[in-house]
Structures are given as structure tokens and as C-alpha cells.
Amino acid sequence: MTNTIADIEEADVILITGSNTTENHPVLSSFVKRAVKFRGAKLILVDPRRIKIAAYAHQWLRQNLGADVAWINGMMNVIIEEDLYDKTFVAERTEGFEEMKKVVEKFTPEYVEGISGIPAQQIIDAARMYAAAEKGTILYCMGITQHITGTDNVKSLANLAMLCGNMGIRGGGVNPLRGQNNVQGACDMGGLPNVFTAYQPVNNPDAVKKMEQNWGVSGISDKVGLKVTEMIPKAHSGELKALYIIGENPLVSDPDLNHAEASFKHLDFLVVQDIFMTETAQLADVVLPSACFAEKEGTFSNTERRVQRVRKAVEPPGEAKDDWWITWEIARRMGHETDQYTDSQKIFEEIRKVTPSYAGITYERIEVEGLHWPCPTTEHPGTPILHIGQFPKGRGTFHAIDYIQPAEQTDDEYPLYLTTGRVLYQYHTGTMTRKTQGLNEREGESFVEITPRDADRLKIEDGAMVEISSRRGAIQARIKISDKAVDGTVFIPFHFAEAAANRLTNAALDPVSGIPEYKVCAVKVSAAA
Amino acid sequence: MDNGNMIIINGNEIPFEPGETILQAAQRKSIEIPTLCYLKGASPTGECRMCVVEVEGARNLVASCAAPAGKGMVVHTESPRVVEARRLLLKLLLSSGNHNCAVRKSDDQDWTGFQLSVQKEDSSAELCPAWGDCKLQNLAYQYQVTGEQFPRTETPYPMETVNPFIVRDFSRCIKCGRCVQACCDIQVNDAISFGYRGSNTKVIAAGDRPLKDSDCVFCGECVQACPVATLMEKDARYRIRPWETEKVRTTCSYCGVGCQLNLHVKEGEVVQVTGVEEIAPNYGSLCVKGRFGFNFINAPDRLKSPMIKKEDGTFREASWDEALDLVAEKFKAVRDDHGPDAFGLLTSARVTNEENYIAQKFARAVMKTNNVDHCARL
Ligand code: SF4
Numbered sequence: 001m002t003n004t005i006a007d008i009e010e011a012d013v014i015l016i017t018g019s020n021t022t023e024n025h026p027v028l029s030s031f032v033k034r035a036v037k038f039r040g041a042k043l044i045l046v047d048p049r050r051i052k053i054a055a056y057a058h059q060w061l062r063q064n065l066g067a068d069v070a071w072i073n074g075m076m077n078v079i080i081e082e083d084l085y086d087k088t089f090v091a092e093r094t095e096g097f098e099e100m101k102k103v104v105e106k107f108t109p110e111y112v113e114g115i116s117g118i119p120a121q122q123i124i125d126a127a128r129m130y131a132a133a134e135k136g137t138i139l140y141c142m143g144i145t146q147h148i149t150g151t152d153n154v155k156s157l158a159n160l161a162m163l164c165g166n167m168g169i170r171g172g173g174v175n176p177l178r179g180q181n182n183v184q185g186a187c188d189m190g191g192l193p194n195v196f197t198a199y200q201p202v203n204n205p206d207a208v209k210k211m212e213q214n215w216g217v218s219g220i221s222d223k224v225g226l227k228v229t230e231m232i233p234k235a236h237s238g239e240l241k242a243l244y245i246i247g248e249n250p251l252v253s254d255p256d257l258n259h260a261e262a263s264f265k266h267l268d269f270l271v272v273q274d275i276f277m278t279e280t281a282q283l284a285d286v287v288l289p290s291a292c293f294a295e296k297e298g299t300f301s302n303t304e305r306r307v308q309r310v311r312k313a314v315e316p317p318g319e320a321k322d323d324w325w326i327t328w329e330i331a332r333r334m335g336h337e338t339d340q341y342t343d344s345q346k347i348f349e350e351i352r353k354v355t356p357s358y359a360g361i362t363y364e365r366i367e368v369e370g371l372h373w374p375c376p377t378t379e380h381p382g383t384p385i386l387h388i389g390q391f392p393k394g395r396g397t398f399h400a401i402d403y404i405q406p407a408e409q410t411d412d413e414y415p416l417y418l419t420t421g422r423v424l425y426q427y428h429t430g431t432m433t434r435k436t437q438g439l440n441e442r443e444g445e446s447f448v449e450i451t452p453r454d455a456d457r458l459k460i461e462d463g464a465m466v467e468i469s470s471r472r473g474a475i476q477a478r479i480k481i482s483d484k485a486v487d488g489t490v491f492i493p494f495h496f497a498e499a500a501a502n503r504l505t506n507a508a509l510d511p512v513s514g515i516p517e518y519k520v521c522a523v524k525v526s527a528a529a
Numbered sequence: 530m531d532n533g534n535m536i537i538i539n540g541n542e543i544p545f546e547p548g549e550t551i552l553q554a555a556q557r558k559s560i561e562i563p564t565l566c567y568l569k570g571a572s573p574t575g576e577c578r579m580c581v582v583e584v585e586g587a588r589n590l591v592a593s594c595a596a597p598a599g600k601g602m603v604v605h606t607e608s609p610r611v612v613e614a615r616r617l618l619l620k621l622l623l624s625s626g627n628h629n630c631a632v633r634k635s636d637d638q639d640w641t642g643f644q645l646s647v648q649k650e651d652s653s654a655e656l657c658p659a660w661g662d663c664k665l666q667n668l669a670y671q672y673q674v675t676g677e678q679f680p681r682t683e684t685p686y687p688m689e690t691v692n693p694f695i696v697r698d699f700s701r702c703i704k705c706g707r708c709v710q711a712c713c714d715i716q717v718n719d720a721i722s723f724g725y726r727g728s729n730t731k732v733i734a735a736g737d738r739p740l741k742d743s744d745c746v747f748c749g750e751c752v753q754a755c756p757v758a759t760l761m762e763k764d765a766r767y768r769i770r771p772w773e774t775e776k777v778r779t780t781c782s783y784c785g786v787g788c789q790l791n792l793h794v795k796e797g798e799v800v801q802v803t804g805v806e807e808i809a810p811n812y813g814s815l816c817v818k819g820r821f822g823f824n825f826i827n828a829p830d831r832l833k834s835p836m837i838k839k840e841d842g843t844f845r846e847a848s849w850d851e852a853l854d855l856v857a858e859k860f861k862a863v864r865d866d867h868g869p870d871a872f873g874l875l876t877s878a879r880v881t882n883e884e885n886y887i888a889q890k891f892a893r894a895v896m897k898t899n900n901v902d903h904c905a906r907l
């Protein structure tokens with residue numbers, strides 16, 4: 001997030017898109033609801049499903065799946081056309097406005113209605129509402145990123161925020177909500193194929209040299225590595241021989257699971273380190289037991305870039321160990337004898353040395369309350385709001401972005417769209433939440449959410465078992481007739497391994513981020529055999 | 530400092546910001562004023578009147594949680610009049626319901642009869658489950674009152690247990706309204722409200738239906754807000770006493786909000802979770818996963834030993850030495866025979882920064898490849 005969670009309550013207008021906020025970020029959603037209920041903030045929701053937060057929205061725009069660039073360009077078209085944009089901000093702090101303007105010209109509300117299914121008048125109203133805000137914030141989640149155009153979608157939202165001067169101010173910003181506790185930290189720490197810690201590029205010779213010096217090694221690769229979605233096909237073709245998976249369960253969370261499973265079986269050697277014998281661990285050659293969050297010391301970085309402490313409350317079961325200990329023990333046994341660590345704080349001290357944005361953060365400083373990076377020195381108070389006064393590279397760039405269709409369209413054989421996501425009572429691949437009986441009691445099995453009309457057309461009753469199939473696979477689940485759904489589209493949560501929605505999803509990738517298009521694919525639904 | 534914005538509380542001159550209440554000014558200087566219904570972050574209702582103070586020149590006692598501090602106000606927080614008022618309130622509250630802790634009455638005879646009636650109502654032979662962790666009991670103790678003066682009011686509403694997480698025992702409700710504010714003003718789930726009238730007042734959900742059939746999302750904000758034993762976590766009720774547990778503060782391991790939570794540990798096991806109050810990002814709030822989804826920690830099927838796959842595809846337990854040596858040998862062979870890029874590492878959005886750092890350092894410094902990613906975008 002460019003801004004903090006508490007900042008949401010300062011906004012005059014909140015635009016939420018692609019985030020089922022009340023179910024996936026419940027505590028954060030309270031900040032939104034309080035802003036609306038008690039502070040008179042206006043809420044615009046753009047989402048294909050009638051999710052709970054829609055009840056608080058002043059405007060709810062229901063777009064066709066994958067039409068995000070279109071409606072965002074449409075809003076900008078109106079804002080430019082009606083001269084509602086922040087000219088000072090655009091002139092002083094941005095570049096590329098003219099190019100962007102040219103592309104946006106054709107996205108008239110009527111044109112956008114044709115693509116997105118959102119009535120032209122609603123686009124005009126939403127544009128006026130957002131542009132009128134002194135402080136407007138944008139919140140988004142996987143509904144924006146999990147498309148082949150995910151990167152385009154994100155850039156488009158940034159365009160919109162800059163156009164209205166909503167960057168670098170309290171109550172503004174463009175705020176991605178991270179789905180998992182430490183996604184932010186995993187990225188900050190260089191758990192990505194193209195960057196070291198703090199996003200220092202691996203193909204920058206100075207960065208490579210810096211790491212080599214700090215780590216006391218030579219020969220660090222300056223070649224960008226493979227993304228997870230690229231590793232899988234390489235495993236299939238035999239180029240990737242060994243895979244070491246820490247704390248993830250890609251065999252429920254990956255797209256097009258049937259293909260992923262076959263690929264993993266082609267590996268010569270698979271090591272999985274986890275707290276449970278997950279679906280993925282079952283395929284491993286060696287499984288290593290690790291400690292869970294309640295059993296270790298360390299830090300997580302939350303979605304607002306706040307680095308917070310994790311503390312040990314109980315002992316890990318049996319022989320389970322801290323993940324860092326296990327990994328480094330493998331290194332040691334491979335003959336890498338430099339840098340021995342005794343505890344997580346020692347590691348954090350090393351992180352500070354090679355990570356400029358974390359350099360000023362210490363365990364002592366975050367004992368009571370976490371700090372927001374960038375925090376370059378121990379005197380620095382941290383940075384709750386990014387881009388005040390200036391962007392990192394000077395001016396913010398507008399990107400001229402055209403609309404592209406989703407990778408897969410419905411047809412006669414697969415006439416319905418499928419979109420996937422989470423429910424309140426379960427989390428991710430369910431490995432943790434499904435151990436709590438009460439959560440299962442509330443929502444314990446997969447379902448297919450469908451509109452009454454579609455169900456009627458298919459002659460399927462509420463609660464009936466159905467088969468859902470796509471070009472890649474088939475699963476069975478129960479029908480849940482719901483007014484959250486939209487005609488022509490079904491929704492399936494992806495938590496449940498036995499009816500894994502990701503046997504259906506499409507592995508078509510965003511060319512930049514490598515994120516698969518989980519949010520759109522074509523399926524058919526029929527009565528279970 | 531502007532001399533005008535000063536208030537005198539128990540003889541201390543205290544500066545205040547315009548709009549601040551007497552209670553807020555006092556709290557800033559660590560002057561304790563007892564409260565029951567006051568909930569930080571919500572607008573004061575003045576419901577319970579436990580926070581009354583004496584303001585010189587004012588005819589009546591004023592509720593300090595709602596009354597704004599005024600220029601030159603002279604306030605006494607524990608004057609005889611104040612103490613008398615609080616004692617009376619406490620007596621009324623103690624007799625208003627099933628407050629069967631030792632403070633209600635010290636008379637042994639009554640005590641036995643009392644326990645019998647508790648058993649009947651509570652289907653439990655124990656004392657009140659909040660014993661030792663109850664604001665009402667604490668105040669009764671502090672002001673040395675019992676509930677013997679007034680006849681006990683019977684509660685017409687049965688206990689609600691038909692959901693996996695929360696028990697609602699209306700016989701102990703003091704109608705302070707904190708739960709309603711927690712639900713409607715803090716979490717904004719708007720699931721509960723006051724229903725019925727007078728002595729029949731009850732906190733109801735969806736036209737007096739069980740929570741499970743209402744808009745309740747089981748965030749448990751109301752449980753954390755309830756000062757007595759009306760609302761309790763089902764799993765914690767009668768299992769843990771506050772002095773038996775140790776609280777460890779940490780960060781939630783589910784979503785990216787990063788709520789600060791207290792793990793309550795009893796005999797090496799996490800038995801309860803509460804939100805850390807007054808600290809960002811969540812200021813005490815949690816959701817159902819953070820508050821109730823902790824059973825996985827102690828699940829019987831946690832992995833407890835390294836495992837190596839046998840020829841027949843099943844696993845056998847192995848020692849750390851054997852497993853780690855095998856992994857080290859294989860990784861080394863892949864690197865040396867097929868080149869560094871034949872190896873890939875998936876690190877995790879679930880593990881700590883320190884562990885992510887070590888994982889990518891392992892890939893880069895030891896395996897010499899940048900084939901490192903995590904599944905968080907999936
Ligand atoms: S658990 Fe949460 S949603 Fe349910 S009544 Fe309590 S505060 Fe409201």
C-alpha cells in the first residue's frame with residue numbers, strides 16, 4: 001500500500017475493486033465501513049459479484065470479467081473530457097499525460113459500456129464522484145492482478161490516482177491489499193527471481209557485487225531467474241531437475257493443477273518443508289517439518305509495509321525446526337561454512353546491512369509498534385505514506401494502456417465464466433483453517449455460486465451436486481444459488497483440495513508479472529453423474 | 530500553554546484539548562476512573578454511570594466518559610459522594626443477574642443456595658466462568674460491595690450455545706451496550722442491537738435469532754468488549770483461568786492486515802487469542818480466522834519428524850542428519866552436474882522475513898541461481 005490502513009478513514013471517496021474486502025481483509029474492511037457510516041465518505045465498488053461491502057457502496061458498478069482496463073480508461077475519459085483532473089499535479093509531478101490521453105480518447109462511456117457491460121451513465125457518475133474527492137483512495141486485490149492484463153490493470157489504477165492528484169497525500173493512494181500475511185515481506189526480502197532484497201535488480205552489476213561482498217562469495221548469477229509459473233513447464237520438460245518448496249502448497253493453489261501435478265512428478269528431486277503433509281508434500285522425496293508462526297521469533301511485513309514482530313509462544317511439535325535453521329543447515333552440509341546464525345535477530349541484523357529500506361529498523365524499535373519501510377536510518381521515523389512531494393524516480397509516469405480481452409472466452413461448449421476466490425471462514429489452500437472444526441462448520445466444503453436464473457436454465461436445484469468442467473479438468477461441488485452471483489458467471493472458492501477450483505483455471509499468464517488468469521475461464525456445469 | 534485549557538482533577542492541574550472528555554484528560558495523567566460501558570473508539574453512551582465524578586458547582590454527579598472537560602473545572606474522582614454512588618450502582622448490578630462469584634455475598638448459607646441455583650441454570654457446578662477476569666467483580670472488590678441488599682432478578686432468556694465459537698449467557702448481562710457498540714461502531718458488522726424493553730431488555734441478533742442465523746461473522750469483537758461473563762469464547766469457557774495463562778504478543782499469520790494478537794498459553798498450548806488493544810494496525814479488532822482459527826498449531830497431524838520417501842512411494846521417518854545430508858548431497862549433485870539453473874526454490878509468504886531472506890540467500894549464494902520465487906501471487 002502507498003498509504004496506511006488507518007489512512008482509509010481519512011478518505012472522502014473510497015474506490016474498491018477486485019477485493020472482497022469483508023471476507024478477505026475483514027479488519028481492514030471495518031476501516032472502510034466506519035469511514036462510510038460515521039465520516040460521510042463515499043464508496044464506489046467495482047466488482048462482478050454482489051459482495052457484502054456492496055451494501056455500503058454509494059455506487060456499485062458490475063463489470064464483465066477482465067474488462068478492468070476498459071472501465072478505468074472510461075472513468076479517465078470522463079474526467080479529462082469534463083476537465084475534472086488535477087492540472088497542477090499532472091503538470092508538476094507527472095509525465096506521459098498526452099500519450100495516455102490519446103489512448104483514453106476512444107474510451108467514451110458508450111464504448112466502455114459495450115466492453116464492460118457497465119451502463120455509460122454509471123461510469124460518468126463514478127468518474128465524477130472520484131474526481132470530486134479531495135482525498136480519494138483506491139483499494140484493490142487479486143481481482144485486479146489475477147488476469148493476463150493484471151499489470152495493465154494496476155498501472156491503469158495508478159493512472160487514475162495520478163490524474164486526480166491522489167498520490168502522496170493522507171487518505172489517498174493506490175493500495176494493493178496483500179492476501180497472505182507476509183507476501184510483502186517475501187517480496188521485500190528478494191523472494192523473487194529478478195531482485196535481491198529491497199528490489200535491487202539481480203542484473204545490476206553493483207547490486208551483485210554488493211551481495212557478493214556481504215555474503216563473502218563469488219559467482220552470483222546476474223541472470224534473471226524463473227518465476228514459479230515458468231518453473232512448472234521447465235520441470236515438465238526436464239530442464240528443471242530439483243525443486244525446494246518452503247511453506248507453500250502449489251498443488252492446490254496453482255492454475256491448471258492437472259498439468260502442475262504431472263510436472264512435479266517429472267522432477268528428479270523434490271523437497272517440501274511445511275507444517276503439514278500437504279498435497280504437495282505427498283509428492284516430495286524428502287519432507288522437512290517446520291515450526292509454525294506461534295513457535296518462532298522473527299518479523300512479518302504487513303500490507304501497509306509495517307514491519308512487525310513475531311514471537312515464540314509455544315514449542316514446535318516433535319522434531320520440527322525453524323525454517324531458517326533447516327535451510328541454512330542444508331547450506332552448511334553443502335560445504336557453505338560462512339555465516340552461521342544463532343537466532344532470527346542475527347539474521348535481521350544482516351538484512352539491515354544489505355536492505356536500504358530496512359536499515360533503520362531494529363527489533364528494539366519495533367518492540368511495541370511496527371515501523372513502515374522505507375526506514376533508512378535508526379533515527380528515521382519510517383514512511384507511512386509513499387510519494388509525498390516526489391516519486392522515487394522524480395516524476396510519475398502515465399501509461400497509455402489499451403484494452404485486451406481475457407485469454408479464454410465462453411463458447412457453445414463452455415458457456416459460463418468461472419471466477420475464483422476465498423471465503424471468510426477459510427484461508428488459502430485450507431491447510432491451517434481446516435483444522436479448526438468451527439470454521440469448517442461455518443463453511444466446510446466447496447460450492448458453485450450461481451444466479452437463480454442460470455440455475456433455473458440448467459434445471460439445477462440449490463444444494464445439488466454438479467460437475468463443473470473446463471478445457472483442463474473437472475471437479476464436483478454443490479450448487480449454491482446466491483444473489484451475490486451475476487448471470488453467466490459462477491464463482492468457486494479455491495480452498496478445498498478435494499474439489500480444487502484450480503483443476504479448472506487457466507494458466508495463461510500476465511506477460512510481466514507472470515500471474516495466471518485465475519479470475520476468468522470458461523466452464524460448463526452439468527448434473528453430477 | 531494556554532492557561533485557559535486547564536482542568537483540575539483531584540488537585541492536579543491537567544491541560545486538555547478542546548473536545549476532550551474529563552475521562553480522557555484523567556487517563557492521560559494516569560488517574561483511574563472506573564468505567565463499564567465506555568468503549569474506546571465509539572461515541573460514549575453514558576449508559577452505566579460507573580464513571581461518575583463530582584464537579585464542583587454542579588448539582589449532579591456527571592458521567593466523565595461523556596462530559597467534556599471545561600476550563601477551570603474542579604473535579605473529584607473518589608469523593609465520598611462519588612464512592613457512595615458507585616457502590617449503589619454496583620449493588621444493583623450484582624443483584625440484576627446471575628453474578629455468582631464470591632463477592633456477591635459472604636454469607637455462607639446463602640452461598641450454598643446460590644450455588645445450587647447456579648447449577649440449575651448454568652448446567653455447571655462451577656463458579657462464573659469469568660471469575661478473576663471480570664470488570665464487575667473487580668469493581669465490587671475494589672469498592673467492597675455485595676449484592677445482598679436487593680432481591681435477585683431472574684433472567685427470562687436461556688443461554689445460547691448453538692454456534693461453534695461464542696456462548697451467550699444472558700443471565701449475566703449488565704446491559705452496558707459495549708457489545709452492540711463493538712459490533713456496530715467498531716467492526717461495523719451491524720449484527721446485534723438492543724431488543725425488548727425495560728427489565729426484559731436483551732441484546733438480540735436479527736430479530737432475536739441465534740447468532741449463526743444472523744449477520745454475525747464471528748469476529749468476536751463483542752466477546753472481547755464484554756466486561757463480564759455474558760459473552761465468552763466457547764472453547765475457553767471453564768477451561769482456562771486468567772492467572773493460569775501467559776500472554777505472548779505476536780502478529781496474525783493469515784491475511785496481510787497483520788493484526789497484533791495475544792496468544793494465551795496454558796501448559797505449552799495456545800488456548801485463546803485476543804486482539805492487542807490500542808496498537809496499530811488493528812487496535813484490538815480481529816476476524817474469525819485470527820481469533821478462532823488457531824487449532825492448527827496443536828493439530829495432531831502436524832509434521833513432527835523429517836520423512837524420506839521409500840521405493841514403494843510411502844514415507845518413513847528419518848533423523849535430521851540423514852534427511853539433511855541426503856538433501857545436501859542431491860542439491861549439490863544437481864548444481865554440479867546440471868548447472869545452477871536446474872534448481873528452483875519456492876519460498877513462502879507464510880514464513881518470516883528472516884526465513885525468506887535465508888531462503889533466497891541459499892538459492893543465490895549457495896546454489897548460484899536466481900530461480901527463486903514464492904506463490905503469493907497465486
Ligand atoms: S462476533 Fe462480531 S459480528 Fe458477531 S455479534 Fe459479535 S461483534 Fe458482531
Ligand code: SF4
Binds near residue numbers: 703755
Ligand atoms: S453482553 Fe456483555 S457487553 Fe453486551 S450488554 Fe451484556 S454485559 Fe454488556
Ligand code: SF4
Binds near residue numbers: 027783787788814819
Ligand atoms: S485477524 Fe483476520 S484481518 Fe487480522 S490479520 Fe488475521 S486474518 Fe487478517
Ligand code: FES
Binds near residue numbers: 564580
Ligand atoms: S463508563 Fe461512563 S457511563 Fe458507563
